[in-house]
Amino acid sequence: MARRKLIAGNWKMNNSNKEALELVNSLKDLVKDVKDRDIMIAPAFTCLSDVYNAVKGTNIKLGAQNLYFEEKGAFTGQISADMLLSVGCEYVIIGHSECRDIFGEKDELINKKVKRALDKNLIPVLCVGEHLEEREKGITSDIVSSQTKEAFKGLTETEAKKVVIAYEPVWAIGTGKTATPQDADDVHKTIRETLKSVYNESVSDNAVILYGGSVNEKNADDLLNMPNIDGALVGGASLVSDKFARIVNYIAK
Numbered sequence: 086m087a088r089r090k091l092i093a094g095n096w097k098m099n100n101s102n103k104e105a106l107e108l109v110n111s112l113k114d115l116v117k118d119v120k121d122r123d124i125m126i127a128p129a130f131t132c133l134s135d136v137y138n139a140v141k142g143t144n145i146k147l148g149a150q151n152l153y154f155e156e157k158g159a160f161t162g163q164i165s166a167d168m169l170l171s172v173g174c175e176y177v178i179i180g181h182s183e184c185r186d187i188f189g190e191k192d193e194l195i196n197k198k199v200k201r202a203l204d205k206n207l208i209p210v211l212c213v214g215e216h217l218e219e220r221e222k223g224i225t226s227d228i229v230s231s232q233t234k235e236a237f238k239g240l241t242e243t244e245a246k247k248v249v250i251a252y253e254p255v256w257a258i259g260t261g262k263t264a265t266p267q268d269a270d271d272v273h274k275t276i277r278e279t280l281k282s283v284y285n286e287s288v289s290d291n292a293v294i295l296y297g298g299s300v301n302e303k304n305a306d307d308l309l310n311m312p313n314i315d316g317a318l319v320g321g322a323s324l325v326s327d328k329f330a331r332i333v334n335y336i337a338k
């Protein structure tokens with residue numbers, strides 16, 4: 086089945102408000118004619134409101150880099166789903182490996198965040214991926230399959246169909262090393278198999294599965310033409326407008 090491609094930029098902890106606006110204003114022009122692909126950028130929380138005003142009415146959608154699952158209250162430093170909605174977010178990245186590894190986010194918390202996002206009609210972009218030692222031990226499939234199952238726990242079929250998954254091998258993030266297109270495609274297939282075993286073929290076929298980890302303007306064409314790769318979650322290269330625009334405009338073969 087034809088799944089619509091999604092090219093997403095995770096800006097991580099980069100860009101002042103002024104820099105964010107310069108970047109998005111330049112990007113807007115470079116991708117303005119793209120109609121058949123979805124584009125999303127996830128700036129830092131501090132820039133969301135102004136970036137939203139810059140992209141409103143364009144083909145660029147806004148995402149956040151995280152949320153907290155509680156509705157509101159005494160959770161210092163946290164951001165709720167309603168707050169994200171109030172500044173125009175449609176997507177939210179959940180379970181990024183940096184949040185798992187640096188901030189100790191566990192599967193159970195990630196599952197609560199996915200549920201909260203769905204309750205509030207935000208599209209979760211759930212990140213899964215193995216560490217280098219896990220790949221070397223040959224347990225990549227077990228890891229991504231388990232992370233997927235845990236994050237989807239308790240979701241109905243309708244909810245499951247709304248979740249975007251990003252496969253990001255931890256060893257490929259910010260390192261310049263990418264999974265080969267075939268290796269990435271194989272893991273994406275494993276994720277589809279997992280969804281088929283938990284739900285059914287329709288959920289598995291529908292799932293939009295992005296690849297992330299050193300995607301750049303040079304390797305994007307090869308990765309994005311693989312049958313099970315439905316887009317990219319781009320870090321470093323999303324901070325440079327012409328590089329990100331080139332990835333958005335990858336050449337379909």
Ligand code: 13P
Binds near residue numbers: 261298300319
């Ligand atoms: P890089 O593209 O910088 O490797 O980052 C990938 C990533 O973590 C996107 O979420």
